[in-house]
Amino acid sequence: xxxxxxxxxxxxxxxxxxxxxxxxxxxxxxxxxxxxxxxxxxxxxxxxxxxxxxxxxxxxxxxxxxxxxxxxxxxxxxxxxxxxxxxxxxxxxxxxxxxxxxxxxxxxxxxxxxxxxxxxxxxxxxxxxxxxxxxxxxxxxxxxxxxxxxxxxxxxxxxxxxxxxxxxxxxxxxxxxxxxxxxxxxxxxxxxxxxxxxxxxxxxxxxxxxxxxxxxxxxxxxxxxxxxxxxxxxxxxxxxxxxxxxxxxxxxxxxxxxxxxxxxxxxxxxxxxxxxxxxxxxxxxxxxxxxxxxxxxxxxxxxxxxxxxxxxxxxxxxxxxxxxxxxxxxxxxxxxxxxxxxxxxxxxxxxxxxxxxxxxxxxxxxxxxxxxxxxxxxxxxxxxxxxxxxxxxxxxx
Amino acid sequence: xxxxxxxxxxxxxxxxxxxxxxxxxxxxxxxxxxxxxxxxxxxxxxxxxxxxxxxxxxxxxxxxxxxxxxxxxxxxxxxxxxxxxxxxxxxxxxxxxxxxxxxxxxxxxxxxxxxxxxxxxxxxxxxxxxxxxxxxxxxxxxxxxxxxxxxxxxxxxxxxxxxxxxxxxxxxxxxxxxxxxxxxxxxxxxxxxxxxxxxxxxxxxxxx
Numbered sequence: 001x002x003x004x005x006x007x008x009x010x011x012x013x014x015x016x017x018x019x020x021x022x023x024x025x026x027x028x029x030x031x032x033x034x035x036x037x038x039x040x041x042x043x044x045x046x047x048x049x050x051x052x053x054x055x056x057x058x059x060x061x062x063x064x065x066x067x068x069x070x071x072x073x074x075x076x077x078x079x080x081x082x083x084x085x086x087x088x089x090x091x092x093x094x095x096x097x098x099x100x101x102x103x104x105x106x107x108x109x110x111x112x113x114x115x116x117x118x119x120x121x122x123x124x125x126x127x128x129x130x131x132x133x134x135x136x137x138x139x140x141x142x143x144x145x146x147x148x149x150x151x152x153x154x155x156x157x158x159x160x161x162x163x164x165x166x167x168x169x170x171x172x173x174x175x176x177x178x179x180x181x182x183x184x185x186x187x188x189x190x191x192x193x194x195x196x197x198x199x200x201x202x203x204x205x206x207x208x209x210x211x212x213x214x215x216x217x218x219x220x221x222x223x224x225x226x227x228x229x230x231x232x233x234x235x236x237x238x239x240x241x242x243x244x245x246x247x248x249x250x251x252x253x254x255x256x257x258x259x260x261x262x263x264x265x266x267x268x269x270x271x272x273x274x275x276x277x278x279x280x281x282x283x284x285x286x287x288x289x290x291x292x293x294x295x296x297x298x299x300x301x302x303x304x305x306x307x308x309x310x311x312x313x314x315x316x317x318x319x320x321x322x323x324x325x326x327x328x329x330x331x332x333x334x335x336x337x338x339x340x341x342x343x344x345x346x347x348x349x350x351x352x353x354x355x356x357x358x359x360x361x362x363x364x365x366x367x368x369x370x371x372x373x374x375x376x377x378x379x380x381x382x383x384x385x386x387x388x389x390x391x392x393x394x395x396x397x
Numbered sequence: 398x399x400x401x402x403x404x405x406x407x408x409x410x411x412x413x414x415x416x417x418x419x420x421x422x423x424x425x426x427x428x429x430x431x432x433x434x435x436x437x438x439x440x441x442x443x444x445x446x447x448x449x450x451x452x453x454x455x456x457x458x459x460x461x462x463x464x465x466x467x468x469x470x471x472x473x474x475x476x477x478x479x480x481x482x483x484x485x486x487x488x489x490x491x492x493x494x495x496x497x498x499x500x501x502x503x504x505x506x507x508x509x510x511x512x513x514x515x516x517x518x519x520x521x522x523x524x525x526x527x528x529x530x531x532x533x534x535x536x537x538x539x540x541x542x543x544x545x546x547x548x549x550x551x552x553x554x555x556x557x558x559x560x561x562x563x564x565x566x567x568x569x570x571x572x573x574x575x576x577x578x579x580x581x582x583x584x585x586x587x588x589x590x591x592x593x594x595x596x597x598x599x600x601x602x603x604x605x
Contacts, residue, residue, distance in 0.1 A: 162578065167517075294586065302581030308604045312582065312589035320593060328596055392583065 009205060009219050010191050012092045016123060018130040021094035028098045031197045034106035035059075038196050041203040045074055045149065045186030046245070046272045048261060051193070054183060057173045058107045061181035065174075068110040070182040071103045072158060073190050075116030076142040076149030079243045080295070080388045082273045084207035085187050087217040089120040092191060093127035099190025100137060102197055107183050113158055115140040116187070144390070146244070146299035150348050151184050153301070164301040165348035206259075211240075211277035211387070220259065226276070227255030235281030237378075238364050240387070242272030244292050245353025247360035248285060251278070268360070272353075283386045284379035285365040286372065289357060290315070290322035295389045296354045307351040310342035314358055321369060324377045332369065336362065405469040410544055412462035417538055419455035420531055421557040426451060427527070428564040432571050433603055449509070456506050463499060491540030498533040501526050531561055575605060 012024060031037050035055040042048045062069035073096060077085040089096060096114070104112045114124060118141045128137055140158050142148045148163045155176045157163040176182025185193075188207050195202035205219045210230055220229040230239065232255055239254035240246055247269045249257065257263055264270050279285055297311035317335045321327050339358050342351035362369070368378055426448035429436065436444055466474050473486035480500065483493035508515060508523040535558060544550040576584060585602035592599040 164578065297586045297589075298583045300582035300585075302578055302585070302602075303604055305604050308581060308585055308602050309599075312586040312602070313593070313599050315586060316589040316593040316599070319590065331593075 044188035055106050058181050058183040061174045067180050069107040070111045070177045070180050071109045072184045073100050073114040073187050074184050075187045076154050078146040078148045079273045081243050081275045083209045084217045084274050086120050093124050095191035095194045096187045098194035102193050113138045115142050208274040208276050223258050223260040226257045230276045236278045238279045240277040241269040243275035246272045248364040282380045282383050284377050286368050287322045288387050289361040290318040291389050293318050304346040306342040306345035310338050314338050324372050324375050405465045409465040412458045416455050416458045423452040424561050425564045428568045488541050494533050495537035498530050501530045
């Protein structure tokens, strides 16, 4: 790590207890107008939606519908390469619970839910017990699926249904859990609310999961130079920015990119779920992506035709292109054509995000694809996979 | 020459018979839509459009069918009988089945026209009643119709019955054997991997 990032703030000192939380941050003050106090804070779940607008929308929708709103903390980190939400929930659960409390008060919610993976729930139960508000926050265990944290899939799961995305109209801020206006916020966003309410700096940093020789979670300044927060050793070929719905950038281009919306947008990327992965020199970018896209295809909800029919074909073709040896003629063109056919045609952004990764792979690893066609591959035969991909679940044919 | 009353009578019989054919066609096309099947030369949205338009034409014929029956003074069927089943002065039971079918048709057509504004589940629940609609109309035709007693008309009607039974069987079997939603994508991936590795194009996967 050439430039140690800020580790205080959200991730604390590693003691998740209420006493340590209060010692570091003090008691939670009352905030008269939270939407006003959060300023330009944007959601940290991937979409980057302005939090103030969401708070106001839910408040107004609940008033218009003459019902009480619901607040759902989203810890459904389905992204296998991301660990920031689980790390945050394990290290600073009280900041997240403070954020939930603030959000619930702001939108007038009488139901508060915190949904997260099975592994972090015991720690959250302990934290709720410490605060004495165990009954006020309902903990929901989420399935280990890529789309589990997608807003509508999350609401469906919390309502007791399958963790699958639903139609986007009406939106969840109007009709979400139990048909009530629902505020869904990523857990990091909630923790940042808790900092902002106390007058601490909250919105100028963001959590990222870094994949280099090791995997860690760090809090880095928004707008920092990518090369300063992610060590790019000699030999690094490319950087995956934003996770499995993100894009590859060549290492030379990545180093000077600013980690904010405009900086990343200028190179066609976005921070997404906050994943930064530096592909070492002895791995094959096509091979790595092919295995990720196979996982993404299998994780499709299977509800929208273009996604169900497009992603498996793209994944199967990419798998063939990842092997050294001349590919079938027209296979690469097929992948490009299929990628164009699925964009904007799903109920959620799964097809769009998945082909964003695919098209950036075809661009950045064009040289590697040509080498494969000539019978060569960069990866050492014995090199283990670099990007984490969960084992597929068996399905009866 | 055909007299005034006779015109209405011929109109009534003709619209009844043609509606039976069109409703049979609607059911078959509806099953094709549900099974996501193709008609050669027609894209899939064309199958959906055909299902909708054939059903609308049959609904228009039914209006003519009902109006001609009421206007015709030869049988005592009033305007109330077009809405309320089993109160007709003429053949109350068999006409009543027709009235029930008309009520259901109106409901199915109305909810389908408003489909974009209704919850999908409500629309689907109403649409399921079209399975009852066809048998009601069929029984009405057999019971009160003057043409379905024998000959080619009866043979045609029974043929329609067989077609509807087979189509419904296909639809129900398709629902029973449908893959659980969470298994669809992994199965589609396995199929695409096998096909592409063998150099074949991958077959289409169904999202229902």
